Amino acid sequence: METVKLDTLDQKLLTALQTDCRQTTKMLSLKLNLSTTAVHERIKKLEKSGVIAGYVAIVDQVRVDKNFVVFCHIKLQQHKQALLTGFEQAVSLLPEVLECYHVSGDYDYILKIAVRDMEAYRKFLVEKLTTIDYIASTHSIFKINEVKRSHVLAF
Template structure:
């Protein structure tokens, strides 16, 4: 699907406020409500808009520690990678998993209640995955920018 300027504006607005009403969205993009709704539905049907989420305050829900873990695997064959990915997807505290280049194989973003719960997760879950050769943890001290908004190219 080729995106035009109006589609891009719709995406920018929805990323900033997914709770916006169709009436307000139509005013902001300069179309009537019916064609605005058609555009949003088309963006959803083509998989450009994949879902809508509530962004939570981690600390207010009791998740005070964020870490990145660089993981090296025991091998690089497809079955090793696939098995590791399946196991990682079973652990809810791992909110992101990226296959990377460099000295490690994967980069995990992990959210935990506190350091003790993180340590338990690392020792009893992640390091127990058969395909994990070693890990290196980076604890996030503070975050200066964290955005879920994609910069839509114009």
């Protein structure tokens, strides 16, 4: 049971909570035409089944001076299992790396990195990222503008 069945009310609830999880059960109950108890129990159920993985605060990258975003494409020298997991563990430990995906295509990994500015990125690249073993090449693509960033999985 990897996936979970969701009725329309669950979907509405998830959309609402993905947009703003600080809404009171009262507010949600009005939106869904349910009692606060029903809303509460549905939320608890979604938490227990793992559909809701957690609740987080969204921080403005500009105000905390972390608005220099880079997509870094990485090729590895070899593709042995041990090597991949070694790379993946090392990358996961870097706080500047917000996201890392193993992908299909011309390169092996896509990383999303957020730092202060170009100089901070240079330091990160030279002193942290490229010290990881077996990287064949890196290719940096710089964010010019953020058009859309959403956390809402629609149904």
